[in-house]
Amino acid sequence: MLKKSLESILTPSESSELISAFDQIGDIIIVRIPDSLLVKKKIIGETLLKEVKIARSIFYQSSPVEGDFRTRNLEVLAGEDKTETEYKEFGCKFTVDVKNAFFSPRLSTERERIANLIKDDEVVVNMFAGVGMFSVMAAKKKRCIVYSIDINPTASRLCEKNIQANKLIGKIISINGEASQIIKEQLQNKSDRTLMLLPERSDEFLESAINATKNGGIIHYYSHIHADKKSDAGRLSEKHFLQVTPVNADILGSKIVRPVGPRYYQTVVDVRIKK
Numbered sequence: 001m002l003k004k005s006l007e008s009i010l011t012p013s014e015s016s017e018l019i020s021a022f023d024q025i026g027d028i029i030i031v032r033i034p035d036s037l038l039v040k041k042k043i044i045g046e047t048l049l050k051e052v053k054i055a056r057s058i059f060y061q062s063s064p065v066e067g068d069f070r071t072r073n074l075e076v077l078a079g080e081d082k083t084e085t086e087y088k089e090f091g092c093k094f095t096v097d098v099k100n101a102f103f104s105p106r107l108s109t110e111r112e113r114i115a116n117l118i119k120d121d122e123v124v125v126n127m128f129a130g131v132g133m134f135s136v137m138a139a140k141k142k143r144c145i146v147y148s149i150d151i152n153p154t155a156s157r158l159c160e161k162n163i164q165a166n167k168l169i170g171k172i173i174s175i176n177g178e179a180s181q182i183i184k185e186q187l188q189n190k191s192d193r194t195l196m197l198l199p200e201r202s203d204e205f206l207e208s209a210i211n212a213t214k215n216g217g218i219i220h221y222y223s224h225i226h227a228d229k230k231s232d233a234g235r236l237s238e239k240h241f242l243q244v245t246p247v248n249a250d251i252l253g254s255k256i257v258r259p260v261g262p263r264y265y266q267t268v269v270d271v272r273i274k275k
């Protein structure tokens with residue numbers, strides 16, 4: 001239906017391209033618009049606002065995710081200029097701010113996979129936790145303690161709010177600060193499982209992740225990998241991990257989390273470290 005209404009202002013191929021670059025988060029819609037269609041951005045926004053009944057704000061993403069906080073510029077095209085909204089995932093409730101703290105609905109399958117892997121009584125260090133999406137899903141599903149670190153004060157404030165909204169006070173500890181520093185000061189050899197979801201900079205933080213993890217613990221190492229053949233991406237990221245790790249590690253598995261560009265993939269390698 002959406003495609004049909006967009007076809008009144010765009011060609012069929014233009015509207016297909018737009019729909020594949022479209023995220024709905026609660027009552028907010030974010031579109032990435034190719035340069036060739038920017039002249040039509042206002043009418044695209046107004047059409048989306050009219051057609052998607054629950055939408056209250058339509059934003060155009062005018063920059064990639066960037067900077068230390070991994071945030072993006074958003075320009076309102078139609079509706080309210082309000083970037084905080086409520087979002088639900090697998091029975092958990094979240095407040096997210098799509099402009100001022102990192103958030104992606106496209107990681108939901110990976111969040112569920114990690115929550116399923118966690119065993120009761122584990123201690124988890126989530127080094128780059130954002131608003132606490134992985135932390136809340138894990139602590140809701142399993143009896144575990146999660147240290148949820150983020151350098152962005154807005155992300156940590158929302159993480160606190162999400163801990164309260166999901167009745168997880170005492171199970172998740174939100175810490176605002178720089179992950180390497182926090183680990184050095186408070187979390188050495190604490191975790192059974194360490195998440196490092198900052199794929200662009202994983203190698204830089206690997207030593208800190210190892211410091212946080214107990215001997216025999218697990219690290220989920222995310223990275224961006226170039227692969228000509230999609231089926232090679234997991235194997236190439238395992239090879240890369242083995243080249244950069246300073247400790248012995250058993251690879252437990254690897255997979256593509258999502259495509260991030262032409263022949264570029266975000267991957268995860270699950271490893272058990274020995275130190």
Ligand SMILES: C[S@@+](CC[C@H](N)C(=O)[O-])C[C@H]1O[C@@H](n2cnc3c(N)ncnc32)[C@H](O)[C@@H]1O
Pocket residue numbers: 068069070101102103104107127128129130131132133134149150151152155177178179180197198199
């Ligand atoms: C890709 S996001 C991951 C967010 C989260 N895991 C999620 O699924 O929503 C990376 C996060 O790392 C945070 N960050 C970047 N550098 C950091 C550092 N040195 N220490 C702690 N957090 C950092 C950013 O603020 C951002 O929220």
